[in-house]
Amino acid sequence: SQSYSLSCSMPVFHTKLICTTVAGVGHSYRLNVTTDGQVSLCNNTVARTDANPGDCLVSYQQPDITNVAMYDADGNSISTLSTVGNETIVLTGDYFGNAAVIPQPAAVYSNDADLRGLSKRAYKISSCDVTVDHTEVTCRTLPGVGANHEWKVWIGKQYSDPSTDLTSYTAPSITSFNDEAKLPNGLATDGSDSVTITGTNFGPPGLGNNVTAVFVTSRALQGLAGQSHTVGCNVEGHTTMVCETPVGTGFDQKWIVTVGGQESAL
Secondary structure, eight states, rough: OOOOEEEEEEETTTTTTEEEOOOOSSSEEEOOOETTTTEOOOOOOOOOOOOOOOOOEEEEEEEEEEEEEOOOOOOBBOOHHHHHOOOOOEEEEOOOTTTTSSSSEEEEOOOOOOGGGGOOOOOSSSSOOOTTTTTTTEOOOOOOSOOOEEEEEEEEEEOOOSSEEEEEEEOEEEEEEEGGGTTOOOOOTSSOOOOEEEOOOOOSSTTTTEEEEEESSSOOOOOGGGEEEEEEEEEEETTEEEEEOOOOOOOOOOEEETTTTOOOOO
């Protein structure tokens, strides 16, 4: 466990010490005084407060996040994150300790949306770096999906409060469909075909990445041909998903996919 040695002076013989703290992090440290090889005993388990000034447990301030910034692999500032992950998050604030902090800082980001699976997951980054002593921590994002994630940093076994700045993964985007789904081929009307959709930011495969798609004709058609259809899809990677099709008819159908609660453009 972490411990710190302090230099002290004695302004009042026998009854009073004044000690200067050192840079550090953590909470609930017991104060023990060593005099001529003898160590005082501190058996209090209640943290020192204004109401209990005699207690001998002290704590450093918990970390505090004031700003969250996002950067791509080339160091350019970005407004949303790739679902692939491995992009840079810079947390600015106070009470982060220095680069010698052991163990290294960790971070978690999550949202409170009413979603399921990966969309609701709390993303836990096990190792971040203090890049400016006491005021800046840098982390790498994980593969994921979703929007409006708030951040907390864990330093010295203390979590910060959630950040007011939020981050989001980029909404999905569709670029193409498999040739079999397009004219002159087309889908079987009995629902026996699947559609392979290519695009970006579909999120990682598996891990509860629940993805749906809606498609509807762009023409003013009646009956079954004019109905919209909602289908489940299986993400094969950040750029590919496969969706089953129901019984139906029609043509010139437009698709929207929903990943992590975010929709692609029509």
